[in-house]
Amino acid sequence: MIAADLGTGRPLVLVHGFSVDHRLLRALEPVLEPTGWRRIYIDLPWTEGGLNRDLTSSQAVADALVEALQDHLGEEPFAILGNSFGGMLARHVAHEMGEQVLGLATLAAVFVADSSERRLPAKRVLHDDPAVLEEAGEAREDFEEVSVIRTPAMLEAFLTHSYPGIRTADKRVMAAISKSYALDAVPEQAHGDPFDKPALHVFGRQDHVAGFEDGLAWQEHYVRGTFAVLDGAGHNAHLEQPTLVGALLTDWLHRMGDSQSDRR
Structure with missing residues (x-):
């Protein structure tokens, strides 16, 4: 399940979404490496390097990730x-592992598992x-299907970071997990106390896959959360708006450093 472990310092775990692999988030390396x-x-079960292809539910994947x-x-x-999908898993981990977690960030995260119940904007290019x-x-x-900005640069980013995982994904594993896509409990409800670590939730204004309104509904739970809805961004917001996403991630990482300094 560990696809790559790079650099030194405090650990930052990165969990990709459904149908892709860890290469989608390797696009963040130019921002993260200097920090x-x-x-x-992480590589999830349908990927070439994923651990345990016998997992048949999102909850089983979440438990295996922990x-x-x-x-x-x-x-x-x-x-x-x-x-x-990795945002849903990350929310579970952040709440389940409690004090060990320094902070939580999500990019175009799934907050409502049932796609028919999500509040989604109309698809718009x-x-x-x-x-x-x-x-x-x-x-x-x-x-x-996923692109909001269809330029040569965006196509190159998609072919480099997203499509390799899509092309090699094990459809059998994905189909099994899709039948039990929801976690046993919504993380924010299962752990009712507010999440008081630095948090960041980034959404695409044109994300017709996961949307943004369902995530914004949890603003009161994340008492140290930055919530950002980016225009000109769909479900691959970090590919379509890399400068904005990079600035927000850098701020989040700095806020976690400030929090640790405050505790010493």
Whole structure:
């Protein structure tokens, strides 16, 4: 399940979303590498390097992730970042592992498991270029489905960071997990006390997959949370708005450092 463990310093765990692999979040390396945090990238069960392809529910994946982190980190404090489905898992980990967690960040996270119950904006493409879609080749359908900004640079980012995981994903494993996609309990409800560590929740204003309104509903729970809805961003917000996402992540990492200084 540990796909890569890079650098030294305090650990930052990164959990990707459904149908992709850890390479989607490796796009954040130019921002994260200079910060001095150790980056631990997770591969979930449908990936080529994922642990235990026999897991058949989101709760089983969440439990396996907690166990893997306990084995890999012991009692060492860490921060966690999750994207999409990985955002749902990261929220579970952050609440379940309590005081060991330094902070939580999500990017285009799933806050409502049942897609029919999500409050979603209409699908909208802000920049379209038929030539870019033609250039996408076999990746066209997947790129067209998720992209809000269809430029050569965005296609390159998609082909580099997203499509390799999509192309190699084990559809059998994903189908099994999809049948039991919801966690046993909403993390914020299962652990009723407010989450008082530095938090960051980034949403795409044009994200028609996970939306943003359901996440914003938890602002009172995250008492040290920054909530940002980015225009010109869909479900791959960190690819479409890398400068803004990078600035927000840098601020979040700094806030965790400030919190640790306050406790000494």
